[in-house]
Amino acid sequence: MSRLSVVIADDHPVVRTGMRVLLSQDTSFEIVAETSTVPDTLQAVKKHQPAVLVLDLTMAGQSSLPSIPDLITVSPGTRILILTMQEDPAFARAALRSGAAGYLLKEAAAEELVGAAHQVAKGGTYLQPAMGARLAAADLVTPSTGADALLTARELEILSLLAAGHTNLEIARRLHVSVRTVETHRARIRDKLGTETRAQLIAAARERGLLG
Incomplete structure (x- = not known):
């Protein structure tokens, strides 16, 4: 059975190391590249065509939100899992509308990252429960x-x-x-x-x- 290729995109080396360790504990994943800027991420995704891209919302002072459609264009089969510290429900909504398959806060990464990556790799959508509750609450009001x-x-x-x-x-x-x-x-x-x-x-x- 072939392994699921993963690109990790985050501008903090310690965070990338943590994600690599977590995902590598599951033998079904293979980390094929790590990047720290939006342009480098586009290049890596185009080159490797990964099953999953774990993407931070901001890298080197640049937002990755506007790049989501471009990432999907260069690699239509890649499922994008946002991993961020941004708790604002508006960003989760915008990321999902732009084509991301999942949204996960970094504070929950240790417990949920592997499961979320599997979920999106299988074609599903993953929204961290706490974030889902915030989105639902916002939508109930407006x-x-x-x-x-x-x-x-x-x-x-x-x-x-x-x-x-x-x-x-x-x-x-x-x-x-x-x-x-x-x-x-x-x-x-x-x-x-x-x-x-x-x-x-x-x-x-x-x-x-x-x-x-």
Whole structure:
């Protein structure tokens, strides 16, 4: 029986080592590559066509959320399992909408990583129970429909950074894009949520459960 190939993508060597140790304890997995940046991850996935990609949401200051569709394009058979410290339900929703097969918080990795990897490798979806409960609670209060559902992964990311108090320039530097690009995304978010000012935008996002 062939082993399930895995690529581990995280910019912290200690975390990668921990994941490698955990997954290697199961002989059905074979770690074929480890990466620490989004571009390197795209290259590794394209080269190895792994069964599973364990992917951090942020590597070397760059979000991996927008790269999920590209990763699926270069390797359609790869199942993506997000492993992150990001507890905001909006990010879990955005990752799953973008094509990720699973979402797991790093705090639970030791207990759940192997099982989650098997689940997604078999074609299933894995959502950590605690995160699933948060998503369900948010949807009960403000179901994700209408304009909310039209926000892209990048728009959700920028929205979260705006809510954290970052300026357009700071967001641009953090995401490695131009200030004009951030301004364009911000304008689209305002249009979709029907707001004008920054305060109105953030308030509307919180009311809709987009910021957790």
